[in-house]
Amino acid sequence: MSEVITGCIHIHTTFSDGNKSFEEVAHIADDVGLDFIMVSDHMTLQPLQEGKEGYYGNTLAIIGYEIHDPNNKNHYLVFGLNNILNPRLPASEYVPQAAEKGAVGIIAHPDEIRNYIHKYPSYPWTEWGVGGFNGIEIWNHMSEWMERLRRFNKLKMFIFPRRSLQSPTKRILRKWDELNMKGKIAGVGSVDVHAFPYKLGPLRLVVFPYKVQFKSIRTHLIIERELSKDIKTAKGQILGAIRDCRVFISNYRWGDASRFNAEILTKDGVVQIGGEKTFEEGYRMQVKIPKDSQAAIIRNGKVYARFNGKKAEIPISAPGLYRVEVKRSGKGWIYTNHFKII
Numbered sequence: 020m021s022e023v024i025t026g027c028i029h030i031h032t033t034f035s036d037g038n039k040s041f042e043e044v045a046h047i048a049d050d051v052g053l054d055f056i057m058v059s060d061h062m063t064l065q066p067l068q069e070g071k072e073g074y075y076g077n078t079l080a081i082i083g084y085e086i087h088d089p090n091n092k093n094h095y096l097v098f099g100l101n102n103i104l105n106p107r108l109p110a111s112e113y114v115p116q117a118a119e120k121g122a123v124g125i126i127a128h129p130d131e132i133r134n135y136i137h138k139y140p141s142y143p144w145t146e147w148g149v150g151g152f153n154g155i156e157i158w159n160h161m162s163e164w165m166e167r168l169r170r171f172n173k174l175k176m177f178i179f180p181r182r183s184l185q186s187p188t189k190r191i192l193r194k195w196d197e198l199n200m201k202g203k204i205a206g207v208g209s210v211d212v213h214a215f216p217y218k219l220g221p222l223r224l225v226v227f228p229y230k231v232q233f234k235s236i237r238t239h240l241i242i243e244r245e246l247s248k249d250i251k252t253a254k255g256q257i258l259g260a261i262r263d264c265r266v267f268i269s270n271y272r273w274g275d276a277s278r279f280n281a282e283i284l285t286k287d288g289v290v291q292i293g294g295e296k297t298f299e300e301g302y303r304m305q306v307k308i309p310k311d312s313q314a315a316i317i318r319n320g321k322v323y324a325r326f327n328g329k330k331a332e333i334p335i336s337a338p339g340l341y342r343v344e345v346k347r348s349g350k351g352w353i354y355t356n357h358f359k360i361i
C-alpha cells in the first residue's frame with residue numbers, strides 16, 4: 020500500500036541566512052505536523068556533518084545544501100552528498116558532478132523576477148542547456164511574493180504574506196511541461212524560508228515566520244511503505260520519490276491536500292503520479308479531491324478536460340503527458356507531477 024507524506028523543501032537556518040537555529044526550525048515543523056523537511060543552507064553541509072539529520076518528534080529533517088556559482092547565480096539544491104563540491108565550479112560542472120555522485124539536484128527559483136526590492140536582486144536559472152538535474156521548483160513562495168511586491172501593496176504583503184500566493188507562473192509550468200516531453204523532471208514546491216527581519220517605517224517585521232511558511236506551499240510524496248524510522252532508509256524513500264516524480268504540491272492555505280489522489284486506471288492496475296505506461300484503449304483518470312474545487316486535466320501543456328467538485332473519472336483517449344491542476348476560488352491549490360502515457 021502506498022502512502023502520502025507531506026513536507027516542506029528549501030529551508031534556511033542560522034547555518035546560513037535563516038534566522039532560527041536548525042533545532043528550532045525542526046521543532047516548528049513537527050508542531051505544524053510535517054512528515055519531513057529538506058534543509059538547504061547556502062554553500063554548507065555543516066549541519067549534516069554535525070549529525071543533525073534525523074527525526075525531531077515525528078518530523079524527519081534531511082540535509083542538503085544550496086549551491087551557487089562564483090557570481091552567486093544559478094542556485095541549485097543538492098541532497099545526498101556528504102561533502103560540498105568545489106565552491107568555484109560553474110553550474111555546467113556542479114550539476115553533472117552532483118548527479119555522478121548519486122545526489123538529487125533541484126533547480127531553485129528557476130524563473131524568478133523581482134520588481135521592487137532592489138537590495139534583493141533576482142536569481143533566475145540561466146543554464147538550461149546543462150543536463151543532469153532531477154527537478155525544478157515550480158512554485159517558490161518567496162519568488163512569487165517578491166514578484167508581486169509593489170510600493171502600494173507593501174504593507175499588506177508584509178503582514179499577510181500567504182494572501183499574495185496565487186499559483187505557479189504560466190512561464191514555469193510551460194517550461195516544466197517542455198522538459199518532461201524530453202526527460203523526467205520532478206516539479207516540487209518550495210518555501211525558500213529565511214524569516215529575515217525587515218524594517219518597514221516604524222515597524223519591525225519578520226517576513227515569513229517559519230510557522231507561516233510551513234502552512235503554505237507543501238510538497239507531497241507518494242512512497243511505497245510508511246516512512247522508515249531508520250534515517251538512511253527514510254532519506255532514500257524521500258529522494259527516490261522525487262527522482263521518480265511521485266510528487267504533488269499544494270498550498271495549505273486552501274486546505275490540507277494530503278488525502279488528494281489522482282491515478283490512471285487500466286485493466287491491469289493503476290498508473291500513479293510520476294508513472295509511465297503504454298497507451299491502450301479504456302484508460303480512465305480518476306481524481307479524488309478533499310474539498311469541492313475546480314480541476315483541470317492538462318495534456319501536453321493544454322487543458323484536456325475540466326470538472327468541478329470532489330471526484331471525477333475522465334477517459335484517457337490518447338497517449339500524452341498528463342497532469343492535474345486544482346483551484347479553489349480561482350487560486351492554485353494542488354498541482355500533480357506528470358503521468359506519461361506513451
Ligand SMILES: [Zn+2]
Nearest residue numbers: 085094127142
Ligand atoms: Zn536561492
Ligand SMILES: [Zn+2]
Nearest residue numbers: 029031085211
Ligand atoms: Zn534559498
